[in-house]
Amino acid sequence: MAPAYIEDVNVAERRCRPLCVIHSCCYNMTQGQQYEANIKWLMFLESSVPLDELFMDLHIPFDCEFLVAQQSGDVSLTEMYRVHRYQSLQTYRVSNWSSGGGFVWTDTPFVKRRGDLKGLRTRGSVYPQAPFIYCEDDCARNHSGFVVQLWRQFEYRMNFTTRYEEPSHGSYGARDSNGRWDGVIGSVAANEADVGLNVLDFGTERLDDVDFFPPLWNLKKMLYIKDPGFKSPSTRLLLPFAPWAWRAILAAFLTFVTLLTVTWHLSGTNRTPQKEEKYNLYNSVFHVAGIFCMQSNYTTPKIHSCRMVNLTAYFTATLLFLAYCDSFITHLTVRRFDLPFTDFKGVLEDGSYQVGTTQAAITASYFKTSKDPVLKEIYWKLIYPGRKNAPGIVRTGLEMICTERRYAFVASEKIYLNLKRELPCEVVGIPRAYYSKAVSLIMRRGSPFKWLFSHHMLELKQTGIIQRIADKTWRPHTREILLEPPPSVTLEMVMIIHVLFVLGILLSIVILFVEYVTCKRG
Incomplete structure (x- = not known):
């Protein structure tokens, strides 16, 4: 049976799964069977066997395709699964077969048949970081922002609830010397949470321990330095x-x-x-x-x-x-700064700035593993020497630009613009020193709900709902910050005009005095 959501998942993987057939004489042997999701199961049972009693103590995973064929005149195919191990068995008749009419399949697509999680309570690990998610008053109970509003769309569509938990180590997640993750990624990787509700960068080192939702956006990561001042x-x-x-x-x-x-x-x-x-x-x-x-x-x-x-x-x-x-x-x-450099090559040639990233290895790894020799050399010469003192969060890194001498920091443009007015000094981006990275939410690796989350994420993105949520849920005044209104003209910027005006008057007085003295002597 080809599932209706085939376009939303790995097509080749689902089409090539083996089919395991269980005869009615062997159904007693299935009591301890593990029904894996990467196999299609078809069981033949007598019509007198009650399904609820037979599968009372068996767990059929949510993403497992398990069909039971029973004959009572016509042959019926019933789909079976459980949302959670301790929830009741769910059944749905998907087909009937008769000698005269053949197979008659249901018109309800697979994603609709299994789209209801029956009020399941999930655990969401979250670390507040504006503008995507932040606390209104009590961080233990009251989170707001883009990610929360997006997640409520999932809860409404799939009928589940979420308990928000902050990781013991407040960060997105970084690996320690033993290879273990902390922060949000660590909570999800250790099965302490089902999903990570922070916008995180895709990275190969993270894919070994967690799964990603389909990409939300490509975010610009830019190099920022302390404002060097305007042109003279x-x-x-x-x-x-x-x-x-x-x-x-x-x-x-x-x-x-x-x-x-x-x-x-x-x-x-x-x-x-x-x-x-x-x-x-x-x-x-x-x-x-x-x-x-x-x-x-x-x-x-x-x-x-x-x-x-x-x-x-x-x-x-x-x-x-x-x-x-x-x-x-x-x-x-238009603000024009006397920038010491304008791109990554200029940063390397200047050599006087220390380049910082967060403790999360994903940003530093981009430079370390880059095929561009300039970026790789920046890592070994300007990033690696300061990795031990790398800040845990983006806010700390941007503040270090103001407190440390000749310090540059790589950060997401949206996060920088949101924090811009809260920084103790003026911080500017290097116009051509940036790269783009795909970002999204994360979930527990091997989650049976991955295909359903992926389906709804793609649907929300294609219908423009994600962008609409982003436009409506920025923090107060953040939209104005993101739009970056042009600065007003200050007195310092036009002081030279006033200086020339005064000099012209003084020069006129001097010439008048010289002419007066010359005429009087003549």
Whole structure:
């Protein structure tokens, strides 16, 4: 029998399972039989044998396909299983066979027939870590956040309840020197909990001891350092244009000065009335400077060639002014840091930063086993020397950026953004020093409910319910933090403009004084 949920699990594995047939004369020999889920079972019984009495003390696992065929006129096939060893036997007639009509199978898919866990109480190991899960008041009873709301969807769909427990060692989980896990992973691996309700990275070293739900997302893991400060305010006026652009503007200015002077001279300067403006070199410099500063002049050339130069200069200056204003405002509102490096290769070449990860080996292992020689060298030179002092949780690692000298830390971008306002200093990410990792929840290895959890996880993801839960259950103000609103312009950022304004006034006063003294002596 091909189960209806075949697309939600390993198809090849389920199709290739062997079929074990038990004859009615041997049913007494099955009392101590272990019915494994990787085998399909078909038992033939006489119709007079009551199923409840025969299987009263036998445990048929939830994920085991066990069919009983009985004949009373027609042949019926009954599916049997238990949700839990100590719960009642569940039966469901899946097919009838008659000589005239052949097999008639039920229309109810496998996932619907076994979708009800009959109020089973499960144990969930959880370590509060915003923004995915956190405590409102009492952490022993009142958890909130994305994971809790997602898990309630599972509880509603599958009809079970959960008792939340925090691990004795408060962390996601790391291996000790004996190879044993602690934290959430340790609780699930040691069968102290059925599921781990934290968003954890997929990792080959974890798959040996726990099973993962289908992936929730790919989360960005980025390298963070202490804010090195903004680019120098004294250079902000020059930032909108590249050096070659400033050189081109200077060349255009000198060209217009030259053209205005030459055209004025070649157009008959001797015939120009004495009261009209003379566009010699000295006057042309101030005339074109006024145009480039978007200032009008008190006279306009009477000669048409000079007017064309004037018009072209105004048109060019207007375009440059608009382009400069647009770029200058962008440079004021977009935070640009003087970062010591911009990617992992730069971190390695700099060599002065210690790179930290949590005690969980999954992040450090990414660098250690990477095929990229740069990442592997970062592990041995910058991560491995400080592994003994690695923080247990992400919050501690981000705080160490502020307290330790030249310390960098690898963390999930969403967790960083949630904790950003609570950190004692300004922390920034290195723009190209990141990688992505699939994350999800974990369950006890070999759990009979794995296929059912996987089915509902895929369904919740495909229908957009997971994303809707994420949008509605962030902590207060977290959505605003994640959106990263642009910072406001501070006085420090525009101080150079005020400094130039004051210097211009002082220079004007000095020139006025010099002119006054010169005229008085003359």
